[in-house]
Amino acid sequence: MSTKIKDYRIQFIQELSAIYDAGEAESFFYLILEEKKQLKRIDLALNSDLTFSNEEIQVWNSILEELKQEIPIQYLLGKTSFYGLEFEVNENVLIPRPETEELVEWIIGDYFVPRNDKKVKILDIGTGSGCIAIALAKNILNAQVFAIDVSEKALATAQKNAKINAVNVTFIEKNILETEDLGQQFDIIVSNPPYVRELEKQEIKKNVLDNEPHLALFVEDNDALVFYRKIAELAQKNLSPNGQLFFEINQYLGKEMMELLEKMDFKNIELRKDIYGNDRMMKGVI
Known part of the structure; x- marks a missing residue:
């Protein structure tokens, strides 16, 4: 006994319609179809x-139930794309966001290739x-890239x-x-x-709040x-002359971030909005 994929697709979208809009549910269907059966929309x-075989239907029904519980599809598939690259993701790391791609784009676009082979050190x-x-290591010539995190699993x-x-x-484990x-x-x-304050928790979607690591999301309101502040202090000590500090920021705290970097004597401070029109990225030069 088998089930036509086109028929299951209709059922799949209908069952998710209470949680996701039809376009999002359909995108989930085709992401899973490509991952599990190596078929694209055009093939169907x-x-x-x-x-689908009965065994395949059981797998799909299991995924469907997890999607109904609002587990992010990136975690269910175990991967996502970011800046044209593939990344493994799991419950120990945040799912990369499009806004962060914009930050990477800014750094790459702002950066000029040195006229010699001197390594450019990035942290x-x-x-x-x-x-x-x-993404920076992949796209910046001569980049020597270091990365810190407090989480061993991350x-x-x-x-x-x-x-x-x-x-x-x-990679360096460090608080x-x-x-x-x-x-x-x-x-x-x-x-x-x-950078998400506790007071902003109500704005966070359930699929993020229930599944992504809070250690990487939240800070105290006070x-x-x-x-x-801490990273800017370290940047004062550990950036080369004319070194650049880039941040992704809380959209509600753009003014406070400008004041912070100004007080710490950073130059050429620039605040940029993301594709959604929110204050999201900042740069300062030491």
Whole structure:
């Protein structure tokens, strides 16, 4: 006994309609179809008689139930794409966001290739899946990339991702809040640290709140800039002359971030909005 894929597709989308809009549910269907059966949308369009076996239906029904529980599809598939690269993801790391791709794009676009073979040293603080560090290592000529995270499990995932994408990144387990000096100079320091305040939890979707690591998401309401302040202090000591500091920031704290970097004597401070029009990225020069 087998089931036509086109018929199951209709059922799949209908069962998710209470949680996701039809377009999102359909995108889930085709992502899973390509991963589990190596079929694309065009294959189904060209052959409407393609079928699932009973065993395949059991797998799909299991995934469907997990999607109903709002487990992110990236975790169910165990991977996602970021800046044109593939990354393994799991419950130990945040799922990379499109806004973070914009930060990477800014760094790459802002960066000019040196006229000699001098290595450009880059540090990513709070690397998680390694998405920022690995995308920069892949796209900046002569980059020597280092990445710090407090989570041993996150670093294990990041190391796998560096291998998947064939780049060399030096990963370091370190609690940045307990670090007084980074021990070397860098040309670029970048960080997407925890920045969601507890008071903003109600704005976070259930699939994120229930599944992604809170350690990488949240900060206390009374000191929302704790990571930014510490990283900026380290940047003062450990950025080379004219070195650049890049941050992804809380959209509600753009003004406070500008004031923080101004007080710490950073130059050429620039605040940029993301594709959704939110204050999201910041750069300062030491």
